[in-house]
Amino acid sequence: AQKITQTQPGMFVQEKEAVTLDCTYDTSDPSYGLFWYKQPSSGEMIFLIYQGSYDQQNATEGRYSLNFQKARKSANLVISASQLGDSAMYFCAMREGGSARQLTFGSGTQLTVLP
């Protein structure tokens, strides 16, 4: 079974509008972490935001916020006031436990911001 599911292979958003990128996860480990990375066309992976399973509040970093719904096992990324530079591939990922081998990435969502 997929541990991280990103159901939107591609998304479009108008500049200055908000967009939500979906991510659902599957784990039986009570301790886990969820995070989002951005991959521009140049290829590098840029860490955006992290949410721990025990964190009470949703994580926020500037224009990025993570809509964490534990019961639904979802960790959607919300980008407010989209900018043209936000066009990129976005990956959701999950850490189970503390081991590197338990780090799993989703298949990604290609976001295109329209002028």
Added chain:
Amino acid sequence: SQTIHQWPATLVQPVGSPLSLECTVEGTSNPNLYWYRQAAGRGLQLLFYSVGIGQISSEVPQNLSASRPQDRQFILSSKKLLLSDSGFYLCAWSHKGRVLPLHFGNGTRLTVT
């Protein structure tokens, strides 16, 4: 500040040829080091990780190997490349004892012909 260098940026190699991709990290000591592969249109797959010099853990049986000859140097190798080895390879590091956040290099796009 910490930086990660990965080279080459692009590489075209014939089937059966050897491979050596290098990754170095500056500005930190004893990092955890990782090699990931990203196939076209797919997510990242962890290939190898290392918590110290000479300590390599392999996640996926394959045609590749990794080595860590120095604390901040991580090398991905193959003796004979296969067509299926084509992909985008990313090196990453994290602080000792921590998985997150991962800091990635710029990647190497490998095409095996």
